[in-house]
Amino acid sequence: MSEVTEKVRFAKAASRAFGLLDSTQKNRLLSVLADTLIEDTQVILDANQIDLNAMVGLLSDALLDRLRLNEKRIQDMAIGVRQIIELPDPVGEILERIDRPNGLEILKKRVPLGVLAIIYESRPNVTIDAAALCLKSGNAVVLRGGKEALHTNLALIKTIHDSFRKCGLDPDTVQFIQDPDRGLARELMRSNGYVDALIPRGSARLIQSVIENATLPVIETGTGNCHIYVEKSADLNMAEAILLNAKTSRPGVCNAAEKCLVDASIAHEFLLQVMPKLRAKNVELRGDEAVRTIDPSVILANEIDWQTEYLDLILGIKIVSGFDEALKHIQTYSTQHSEAIVTSDTALADRFMNEVDAAAVYVNASTRFTDGFEFGFGAEIGISTQKLHARGPMGLKELTTYKYLVYGNGQIR
Amino acid sequence: MSEVTEKVRFAKAASRAFGLLDSTQKNRLLSVLADTLIEDTQVILDANQIDLNAMVGLLSDALLDRLRLNEKRIQDMAIGVRQIIELPDPVGEILERIDRPNGLEILKKRVPLGVLAIIYESRPNVTIDAAALCLKSGNAVVLRGGKEALHTNLALIKTIHDSFRKCGLDPDTVQFIQDPDRGLARELMRSNGYVDALIPRGSARLIQSVIENATLPVIETGTGNCHIYVEKSADLNMAEAILLNAKTSRPGVCNAAEKCLVDASIAHEFLLQVMPKLRAKNVELRGDEAVRTIDPSVILANEIDWQTEYLDLILGIKIVSGFDEALKHIQTYSTQHSEAIVTSDTALADRFMNEVDAAAVYVNASTRFTDGFEFGFGAEIGISTQKLHARGPMGLKELTTYKYLVYGNGQIR
Numbered sequence: 001m002s003e004v005t006e007k008v009r010f011a012k013a014a015s016r017a018f019g020l021l022d023s024t025q026k027n028r029l030l031s032v033l034a035d036t037l038i039e040d041t042q043v044i045l046d047a048n049q050i051d052l053n054a055m056v057g058l059l060s061d062a063l064l065d066r067l068r069l070n071e072k073r074i075q076d077m078a079i080g081v082r083q084i085i086e087l088p089d090p091v092g093e094i095l096e097r098i099d100r101p102n103g104l105e106i107l108k109k110r111v112p113l114g115v116l117a118i119i120y121e122s123r124p125n126v127t128i129d130a131a132a133l134c135l136k137s138g139n140a141v142v143l144r145g146g147k148e149a150l151h152t153n154l155a156l157i158k159t160i161h162d163s164f165r166k167c168g169l170d171p172d173t174v175q176f177i178q179d180p181d182r183g184l185a186r187e188l189m190r191s192n193g194y195v196d197a198l199i200p201r202g203s204a205r206l207i208q209s210v211i212e213n214a215t216l217p218v219i220e221t222g223t224g225n226c227h228i229y230v231e232k233s234a235d236l237n238m239a240e241a242i243l244l245n246a247k248t249s250r251p252g253v254c255n256a257a258e259k260c261l262v263d264a265s266i267a268h269e270f271l272l273q274v275m276p277k278l279r280a281k282n283v284e285l286r287g288d289e290a291v292r293t294i295d296p297s298v299i300l301a302n303e304i305d306w307q308t309e310y311l312d313l314i315l316g317i318k319i320v321s322g323f324d325e326a327l328k329h330i331q332t333y334s335t336q337h338s339e340a341i342v343t344s345d346t347a348l349a350d351r352f353m354n355e356v357d358a359a360a361v362y363v364n365a366s367t368r369f370t371d372g373f374e375f376g377f378g379a380e381i382g383i384s385t386q387k388l389h390a391r392g393p394m395g396l397k398e399l400t401t402y403k404y405l406v407y408g409n410g411q412i413r
Numbered sequence: 414m415s416e417v418t419e420k421v422r423f424a425k426a427a428s429r430a431f432g433l434l435d436s437t438q439k440n441r442l443l444s445v446l447a448d449t450l451i452e453d454t455q456v457i458l459d460a461n462q463i464d465l466n467a468m469v470g471l472l473s474d475a476l477l478d479r480l481r482l483n484e485k486r487i488q489d490m491a492i493g494v495r496q497i498i499e500l501p502d503p504v505g506e507i508l509e510r511i512d513r514p515n516g517l518e519i520l521k522k523r524v525p526l527g528v529l530a531i532i533y534e535s536r537p538n539v540t541i542d543a544a545a546l547c548l549k550s551g552n553a554v555v556l557r558g559g560k561e562a563l564h565t566n567l568a569l570i571k572t573i574h575d576s577f578r579k580c581g582l583d584p585d586t587v588q589f590i591q592d593p594d595r596g597l598a599r600e601l602m603r604s605n606g607y608v609d610a611l612i613p614r615g616s617a618r619l620i621q622s623v624i625e626n627a628t629l630p631v632i633e634t635g636t637g638n639c640h641i642y643v644e645k646s647a648d649l650n651m652a653e654a655i656l657l658n659a660k661t662s663r664p665g666v667c668n669a670a671e672k673c674l675v676d677a678s679i680a681h682e683f684l685l686q687v688m689p690k691l692r693a694k695n696v697e698l699r700g701d702e703a704v705r706t707i708d709p710s711v712i713l714a715n716e717i718d719w720q721t722e723y724l725d726l727i728l729g730i731k732i733v734s735g736f737d738e739a740l741k742h743i744q745t746y747s748t749q750h751s752e753a754i755v756t757s758d759t760a761l762a763d764r765f766m767n768e769v770d771a772a773a774v775y776v777n778a779s780t781r782f783t784d785g786f787e788f789g790f791g792a793e794i795g796i797s798t799q800k801l802h803a804r805g806p807m808g809l810k811e812l813t814t815y816k817y818l819v820y821g822n823g824q825i826r
Contacts (some may be wrong), residue, residue, distance in 0.1 A: 012576040016744070020767060099788050104778060106788060113800050114770065192624070195799045211605070215624050217631070217801040230764040238823040245825035331429070353818045354433060357527065365517060365821025374826065375519060375817070378512050387526050387609045387814035401800035404788070405766045408778025410651040410660035413787065 004187040007175040008142055008194035011115045014172035015140035019112040025138055025167075030085045033163040034078040037128065041074050042161045045308075048124070055148050059122075066122045067149055077128045080379075084132045087378045090397045091138045105407040106283040110400050112138030114196040117188055119144045119210060121202035124152040130201070131160055131174050133381045137399035140173045142195060144188055146202075147180035149224035154178065189214035196401075197389075201382055204309070219389060221382035224254035224337035225309045226367045229326045229352070230270055231343035232263035238364060239342040240274045246340070246366040248281040248383045252311050254383060255338050255370040259306070259316040267319045268294055283313045290319040305332045321350050330356055337385050338367040359385060359392035417600040420588040421555055421607035424528045427497075427585035428553035432525045436502040438580075439549055443498045446576040447491040450541065453572045454487050460568035461537070468561050470533075479535045480562055484509055490541045493792075497545045500791045503810045504551045520818040525551030527609040529812065530601055531794075532557045532623060534615035537565040543614070544573055544587050546794050550812035554585045555608060559615075560593035567591065602627035610802075614795055617722070623682055635794035637667035637750035638722045639780045640764070642739045643683055645676035645755035651777060652755040653687045659753070659779040661694045665724050667796060668751050668783040672719070672729040674739045680732045689790060696726045703732040721748045736761050743769055750798050751780040772805035774797060 037044075048069040056063060096108035116139050120126045127145060134141035145153040153176060161171035177184055189198060189210060198218045200210040210218055228246055230239040246257035262270055271294050275285060285291075286301040298317070304318045306329070320326045330339055340362035341352040349363040360370040370392060372380025377395030384390045390398035450457075461482040468477060509521040529552050533539045540558055547554035558566040566589060574584035590597055602611060602623060612632045613623040623631055641659055643652040659670035675683055684707050688698060698704075699714040711730070718729045719742070733739045743752055753775035754765040762776040773783040783805060785793025790808030797803045805813035 016768065016770075100787070100789060104782060211628050217633075217799050219801070220630075235823070241823060241825050247824060356815065357427065357429075360817040360819055362819045362821065365819055365824040366826055368826040369517060369819060369824065370817075374513070376513060386630055388632070391814050392817050401804050402804050403771065404773040404783075406773055406775045406778055406782060407776065410648070410654060411778040411782065412654050413662060413779055413781040 002184060002187060002226065003177055003179050004184050004191060004238075007177060007193045008115070008188070008333065010172040011140040011142050011175045012194045014170045015112070015115050017170060018135075018173045019114065019138045021138065021169075025169075026089065026138065029163060029167045029169060030081050030132055030136060032166050033128075033160060034081040034085075034165045036159050036166070037074055037078045037081070040155070041071060044074060044152065044159065045069060045071070045153040046153045050151040051149055052207060053264050059148065061123060067124065067152070071150060073125065075228045077125055080129055084136050084379055087136065087396055089136065090400050095402055102411050103409065104411050107286050107405040107406055108402050110397075110402050113399060113401050115140045115142065115194060115304060117142045117144070117191070117195045117198045117216070117398065119185060119188065119198065119200045119202070119206065121146040122148050124149045124156060126201060127153050127156045127176075128160075130381060133164050133379055133396060133399060135173070137396045140175075141324040142175040142177065142188065144185055150178060150180070183413045186213050189216060191325075192216055199382055217389075219382070219384050219394070220386040221384055221408055222254045222337075223309055223335045223385055224256070224367075224370075225253060225307065225333055225335045226257050226338045227259045227261055227330050227334065227340070228257045228367065229261040229330070229339075230263065230266070230343045231323065231326070231341055231345060231348055232265045232342040233348075234266070234342040235344060236266065236273060239270065240277065242340065242342055242364070242366050243274060244277060245279065246368055247278065247283055247315050248313065249366075249368055251313050254309070255368050256311070257315070257340075257367055258308070258310050259318065259333070261318050261329060263326075264290070264321055267291075271295065271317070272316060278315060281313070283315050285315055285317060287317040288319060291317045309335065310351075323351065327352070327355055334358055335385055337383065338362065338370040340365065340367050359383065415597060415600060416592050417597050417604060420590060420793055421528070421601070421604045423585040424553040424555050424588045425607045427583045428525070428528050430549075430583060431553055431586045432504075432527065433550045433680065434551065434582075437501065438582075440498045442580045442582060443494050443545055443549060445579050446541075446545065447494040447498075447571050447575060449576045449579070450487055450491045450494070453568070454484060457487060457565065457568045457572065458482060458710070459486070460564040463564040471773075472561065476535060480537065480565070482537060482565060486538065490538055493538075493542055494545045497549050499791055500549065501692055502549065503813050508815055510612050515824050516822065518820040519814050522818055523810075523813050524816050526812060526814050528553045528555065528607060530555045530557070530604070530608045530611045530629065532598060532601065532613045532615070532619065533612065534559040534619060535561050537562045537569060539614060540566050540569045540589075540793070541779055542572075543794060544791055546809060547812060549597045550809045552812060553588075555588045555590065555601065557590040557598055563591060563593070575601055599626050602629055605629055619702075630802075632795070632797050632807070633799040635667045635795055636722055636748045636798055637669070637780075637796075638672065638720065638746060639668060639670050639751045640672045640674055640743050640747065640753070640754075641670045641676040641780065642743070642754045643676065643679070644736060644739070644754055644758060644761055645678045646757040646761075647679070647755040648757060649683050649686060652683065652689065655753065655755055655777070655779050656687060657690060657694065659781055660691065660696055660728050661726065662779075662781055664726050667722070668780050669724070670728070670753075670780055671721070671723050672731065674731050674733050674742060676739075677703070677732050677734055680704075682693060684708065684730070691728060694726070696728050698728055698730060701732060702729040702756065704730045722748065736764065739766070740768055747771055748798060750796065751775065751783040753778065753780050771798065
């Protein structure tokens with residue numbers, strides 16, 4: 001029996017009792033986990049140092065930084081776990097009550113999904129963060145982290161398992177697949193009957209591989225080729241602030257803007273106002289021919305540019321004749337994550353909100369707000385860019401399903 | 414460009430305008446469709462006769478009957494479409510309103526999924542039924558029916574397209590893949606970026622093939638290895654009525670009972686009461702050794718029996734020591750569709766409702782009620798046996814998703 005075969009079975013078996021725990025019991029476990037993380041700080045940092053030593057020279061500084069833990073980052077993990085304790089428990093909510101003419105009483109009740117699988121890459125904080133969200137929502141979880149973070153993850157998993165034991169709960173509820181063999185990741189993606197849903201968290205390549213190979217129900221997360229459309233009636237100072245924020249506040253995340261569309265009638269004024277400020281923030285500008293007539297030093301954008309989520313300090317700029325061309329461009333290239341219009345025309349704002357097909361559509365605000373915390377969910381396991389089950393930021397509710405409880409007194413059909 | 418590549422593009426393009434129609438426009442289309450079906454009756458029957466003639470001797474009588482249309486069946490299709498007109502339109506509902514401290518106003522609004530694909534088998538009524546449900550919920554749809562029903566389906570699709578034209582709407586909203594090549598079905602299952610969700614309707618083999626091959630988000634439907642557990646405190650006459658109904662009222666459907674578990678202390682009395690009545694309805698009985706000590710003429714059930722959804726007049730019977738053994742058996746063999754307990758012990762009823770993991774759990778009623786009409790949804794596109802997105806009977810709401818509309822006045826993060 002492979003590591004995956006064995007561990008998904010353990011997780012499924014443990015999920016039954018775990019899913020029946022009440023909020024107090026789950027919160028006590030999370031509280032013990034937060035304390036144990038702090039107690040185990042040195043052990044976790046020692047394990048992290050082994051991973052860092054092995055990767056020096058192999059990973060870029062940026063990736064090494066993602067992998068690196070320190071006292072502050074472990075404290076932040078514990079703070080994150082404590083924040084999850086404060087969130088309302090979604091499990092048990094009665095979503096609907098249906099009384100049928102034949103006397104059947106049907107309750108639609110929110111329940112945990114059961115067993116979740118999370119496949120992720122180098123950031124070890126995901127191990128704690130994802131586990132805590134799954135546990136609060138009553139789910140068992142099978143984690144598969146990146147091999148660069150193996151020692152760190154094993155230390156974190158030991159902290160989690162110790163916390164279960166301190167609470168008299170079954171540590172099998174959280175499983176970690178440690179063998180780096182890719183065949184095992186593929187096996188996990190196909191463990192129907194044991195795992196109820198799979199959430200990949202990481203690069204576009206990881207997510208694509210999961211979509212290609214999984215037979216499990218998957219929630220696709222993360223790709224955001226987000227547009228800011230500056231319509232001709234826009235307040236140009238507002239548009240400038242939104243564009244700068246959406247592009248530069250954190251360029252490596254999925255809700256950052258990658259493209260700016262601007263109406264021809266205001267393009268000259270707006271671009272001459274905003275381009276120097278983008279350049280001052282080290283943003284590389286790529287534009288169509290029309291943009292280059294305004295500023296020939298802009299790099300010519302090609303078809304690939306319009307399709308690309310740069311995740312970097314690069315902005316594609318296109319001048320459009322008006323709303324319809326902007327809409328068509330967005331419909332063609334959007335990854336259906338977050339799209340924004342800056343306008344003072346309420347009729348066009350309404351059209352944008354209705355006609356653009358994305359998880360979040362904005363009028364006069366930065367796309368950077370597509371985020372579980374910013375939406376007020378208190379936490380986030382990822383941002384769904386598909387339409388089944390959950391769309392946009394996913395919090396605790398999105399880690400649950402429902403069942404129908406049907407109460408009769410002998411009804412037959 | 415293959416037939417699939419072309420048609421999914423047409424469907425996606427048409428879906429944009431179609432998704433913006435209001436309820437009146439969609440209902441008018443459905444009303445015209447119901448009328449046109451009746452007008453086209455003879456053309457549809459002629460096409461159906463071609464399919465029937467080609468299949469005589471190749472299909473069993475039962476399958477030929479599934480394929481066969483007559484005036485009454487076409488009238489029933491039209492009645493079904495008119496019933497869908499009467500249902501409330503789920504699109505546009507505001508599911509949540511979030512006011513953020515920074516002044517952002519976020520509306521969570523129900524919207525169509527976009528483009529649905531349905532892969533189904535021989536019953537041609539699915540063509541009208543599935544199309545009408547998708548259209549009422551604002552979706553474009555790509556249909557792929559069984560090759561035995563090709564001429565019938567093409568006639569029905571012509572009726573649908575004519576109805577669109579009569580209403581001045583875009584017939585590209587409904588596409589039908591007619592080339593029987595299996596490669597095209599596989600291509601449809603992998604048309605990410607054009608199709609938003611795929612619902613297979615048909616045999617376990619079809620559904621398994623979709624799960625294996627699809628990269629699209631799929632809603633798994635239909636397999637039901639449903640149990641009736643007769644607990645020792647049960648009213649035995651109620652248990653008899655429920656078991657007979659669940660097994661024999663329509664043995665070929667997914668919510669029919671396939672297994673009966675009965676507590677040892679009442680097994681003798683209950684089985685001697687119920688087995689003659691099951692046999693009188695031509696039910697073949699297969700039981701464990703304990704059942705055979707009560708009636709040696711019962712066929713010995715094996716491991717395969719406990720796993721099998723017979724969809725036939727066969728019942729597997731197992732005697733259990735009590736609730737815990739029954740629960741364990743159900744946890745091991747359930748397909749998570751519908752499970753029932755007959756009991757007068759409310760504490761055990763509660764345990765069953767909480768601990769059995771299925772789309773619908775019943776106390777003292779027949780599993781046959783797991784059905785969109787019986788649940789009061791007014792229609793049904795299938796019964797989901799997965800946990801993501803929708804679980805149990807799926808009506809119009811389950812053919813929608815949501816988007817977040819975020820209204821700002823210059824907010825940046």
